[in-house]
Amino acid sequence: MKDAQAFRILIRNGTVITLEQNSGRVANRVLERHSVLIEGDRIKKISPDVDLAQTQVDQTIDAAGKVVMPGLINAHMHFYSTLVRGLTKAESASDFQGVLDNLWWRLDRKLTLDDCRVSAMIPLVDAIRKGTTTLIDHHASPFAARGSLQAIAGAVKQTGLRASLCYEVSDRDGNQVANDGLNENIEFIKSTQSGADSHLRALFGLHASFTVGEKTLARAVEAARALNTGFHVHTAEAASDQEHALKTFGVRVVERFHEHGVLGPTTICAHCVHVDDRELALLAQTGTAVVHNPQSNMNNAVGTADILKMKNMGVLVGLGTDAMTVNMFEEARSGVWAQKLRQQDPGRGFSEPLEAVLFNNAIIADRYWNMGLGQLREGGAADLILLDYEAPTPLDSSNFLGHFCFGLAQTQVDTTICAGRVLMLRKKLMIDLDEAKLASDSRQLAASLWARF
Ligand SMILES: [Zn+2]
Numbered sequence: 001m002k003d004a005q006a007f008r009i010l011i012r013n014g015t016v017i018t019l020e021q022n023s024g025r026v027a028n029r030v031l032e033r034h035s036v037l038i039e040g041d042r043i044k045k046i047s048p049d050v051d052l053a054q055t056q057v058d059q060t061i062d063a064a065g066k067v068v069m070p071g072l073i074n075a076h077m078h079f080y081s082t083l084v085r086g087l088t089k090a091e092s093a094s095d096f097q098g099v100l101d102n103l104w105w106r107l108d109r110k111l112t113l114d115d116c117r118v119s120a121m122i123p124l125v126d127a128i129r130k131g132t133t134t135l136i137d138h139h140a141s142p143f144a145a146r147g148s149l150q151a152i153a154g155a156v157k158q159t160g161l162r163a164s165l166c167y168e169v170s171d172r173d174g175n176q177v178a179n180d181g182l183n184e185n186i187e188f189i190k191s192t193q194s195g196a197d198s199h200l201r202a203l204f205g206l207h208a209s210f211t212v213g214e215k216t217l218a219r220a221v222e223a224a225r226a227l228n229t230g231f232h233v234h235t236a237e238a239a240s241d242q243e244h245a246l247k248t249f250g251v252r253v254v255e256r257f258h259e260h261g262v263l264g265p266t267t268i269c270a271h272c273v274h275v276d277d278r279e280l281a282l283l284a285q286t287g288t289a290v291v292h293n294p295q296s297n298m299n300n301a302v303g304t305a306d307i308l309k310m311k312n313m314g315v316l317v318g319l320g321t322d323a324m325t326v327n328m329f330e331e332a333r334s335g336v337w338a339q340k341l342r343q344q345d346p347g348r349g350f351s352e353p354l355e356a357v358l359f360n361n362a363i364i365a366d367r368y369w370n371m372g373l374g375q376l377r378e379g380g381a382a383d384l385i386l387l388d389y390e391a392p393t394p395l396d397s398s399n400f401l402g403h404f405c406f407g408l409a410q411t412q413v414d415t416t417i418c419a420g421r422v423l424m425l426r427k428k429l430m431i432d433l434d435e436a437k438l439a440s441d442s443r444q445l446a447a448s449l450w451a452r453f
Contacts, residue, residue, distance in 0.1 A: 006040035007058050007420065012049055014063025014386065017400065018376045019070050019358055026359055028397045036068055038382040041198065041420040045378055061425070065390050066414055070374050071133025071383040072328040073361035076232075076270045076291040076320025079137050079152060080111060082119035083446040089453050096238035096302050104140075105172065110452045111141035116148045118442050120155035125435065127161060127326040128423045131385035131413035134162040134365050134373055136268065136291075136320070138205055138232050142173045145180040149188035153200055160423045160431055162198070162383070164368055166205030166232045169220055171213045178216050181205070182223060189227045198381075198419060201368040203268065208234040209253045210244040221261050230266025230367075233257070235290075236279070237271035238302040254279035263288040266367055270320060272310070273303045284314040289364045292356060294338040295331055296322030304342040307352050318364045319356040329409035332357045336405060354401045386415035 016034040020027045035052040037045040045052065081104075090103040111119075116139070127135060141148045149165045156163040165188060169181035189202040204224040206212050212220070224231060236242055236253045245253045254275055257263055265287035272283070272290045283290060292305050307317045321331045335353030343349045362374025372380025388411050395403050416424040423431055 008044075008056070009038040009059045009061065009417070009420070009422070010052060010055055010057040011036045011038070011061045011063050011068055011384075011386070012052070014066050014068040015389070015391070015395070016046060016376060017067055017069040018046070019362065020375050020377055021359060021362065024363070026355075028400060030395060030397045030400060036376065036384065038417070038420050041382055043376060043378055043380050043382050046376060059422070061386070061415060061422075063386050065388065066386045067389040067408060068376070068384060068386055069408075070362070070376050071385050071416065071418060072131055072357065073134040073136075073365045073374055074127070074132050074321055074326060074328055075136050075268065075289075075318035075361050075364050076293055076322055077123070077135045077137045077326070078139065078323040079120035079123055080108060080116060080139055080141060081323040082122045083107075083115060083442070083449050085446075087450055087453070089450060095240070096300050097240055099300055106453055107449070108140040109142050109173070110449055111144055113141075113144050113147055113151045115445050115449055116141050116144065117151040117155050118438070118445055120152040121158070121438055122442055123323075123326045124155055124159040124161055125429070125433065125438070128159060128416045128429065128431070129413060130327040130329070131387070131416055132326050132328050133383040133385070133416065133418040134369075135326070136164040136203070136232065136365070138166055138168055138270070140168045140207070142177045142181075145177065145184045147184075149184055149202075150191070153188075156199055158431070158433070160199070160418050160421050162200070162369070162373070162418060164201040164203055164232075166203040168205040168207040169216060170207035170211035171216050172207070172211045182216070182219060185220075186223050186227065189229050193227070198369070198371065202229065203232040203266075203368075204229050206231055206233040206262070208237065208241060209256055210241050214249070217260050217262075225261070230264055230268070231262050232268045233262065233270065235269035235272050236274040237297075238300070239274045242274050252276065252279055254282050258282045258286065265289075268318075268364065270322070271297065271305065273297055273305045277313070280310060280313045280315055283310075287316070289316045289318055289360075289367075291318045291320040291364070292335065292353070293320045293322035293324070294335040294353065295324040298334070298338060299324060304338045306342060307339060307356065308343060308348060311352055316360055316363060317352070317356050318361045319353060328357050333405060333409050350405075351401055354405060358404065382420040383418050385413055385417070388412045388414050
């Protein structure tokens with residue numbers, strides 16, 4: 001039965017890339033001259049153009065010369081890093097701890113709730129332009145922790161995208177701040193748990209093993225368990241995290257998380273650059289997702305995760321940007337080059353970073369949304385993008401990854417739709433937002449933040 005209220009959009013004449021998966025197996029289809037019918041926030045039908053030509057709809061979008069595919073997903077992001085762009089005050093660092101000490105921990109301590117909201121708005125709007133419709137964020141603002149996730153959630157709602165939010169608990173700023181972090185997670189998780197708002201989800205955030213002591217970790221696990229929620233935590237990003245865990249706790253980072261009950265199918269361990277085989281086996285056994293962030297790892301010179309080995313050992317590996325960009329096309333391409341270099345073999349490392357963003361991120365996101373994110377299928381979420389692309393060589397499901405890496409990732413996103421709402425049409429933003437004012441507000445907040453830095 002058709003819901004009389006539901007808005008209907010017909011996207012016609014496109015080349016539809018479904019990126020479907022069936023029981024964990026890729027079943028991607030490339031469908032020429034197909035239409036996608038959207039009803040409300042769901043995909044109602046995907047059919048040859050002729051079959052849907054007479055359908056009554058509220059809006060028609062012509063996708064001739066375009067590819068229609070699912071909106072992309074960013075599985076590890078930090079909105080709060082936005083206001084650092086162009087900051088020249090941070091001393092350069094010679095190792096990862098120096099990057100945190102000289103830049104990020106000096107910055108996040110000075111953030112206000114206004115900074116949190118605006119620094120989320122900027123990348124969210126950019127995400128619409130780059131065709132990223134779902135972002136899994138990890139937030140820190142130690143002296144404005146309480147209320148920060150609701151401030152960011154407001155920005156997510158305003159842009160019409162989907163995001164999973166968490167607050168990164170740590171002991172680095174003392175007991176009160178650790179308590180604030182724990183309570184911020186608990187309160188925000190509770191606010192999303194009915195699932196009624198399909199734009200927002202929550203995880204329990206932890207900064208990293210080396211900043212979370214035993215007592216705080218135990219409290220976080222107890223709280224997350226009561227809320228039936230997984231974690232989002234930086235894991236063995238630099239070798240120093242392992243050195244700290246071995247020296248302080250007598251175990252490696254992933255073993256420590258396992259002993260405390262942090263791992264599991266709804267937990268995301270970001271990075272895992274420095275993990276050994278035993279740790280990979282634990283991640284695989286527990287169904288924990290690893291999120292690879294190749295550009296960030298190169299930028300911080302911490303190494304490159306061996307995602308081929310992870311895949312071989314049965315670990316689910318997604319792709320994130322760690323705030324280097326919201327452009328998943330760029331991250332995926334960088335991931336390919338980094339992995340080939342990591343493997344020291346030009347014949348290995350091509351497909352894995354691309355599969356991470358195209359297929360594994362869909363599995364990860366759907367652990368929280370459970371509505372077919374990252375795939376175009378009837379009944380699934382109407383999150384999709386149109387890209388300018390007339391394939392210059394034959395295109396089918398067997399060679400799609402090549403077209404994605406060297407063609408689609410180099411073209412323009414034309415239209416972005418999330419939850420059945422058109423957020424950008426023909427490269428023009430359709431949301432109610434004064435972009436010039438947003439940028440001007442952001443510059444003002446940044447200037448004030450830099451003065452406090
Ligand atoms: Zn991160």
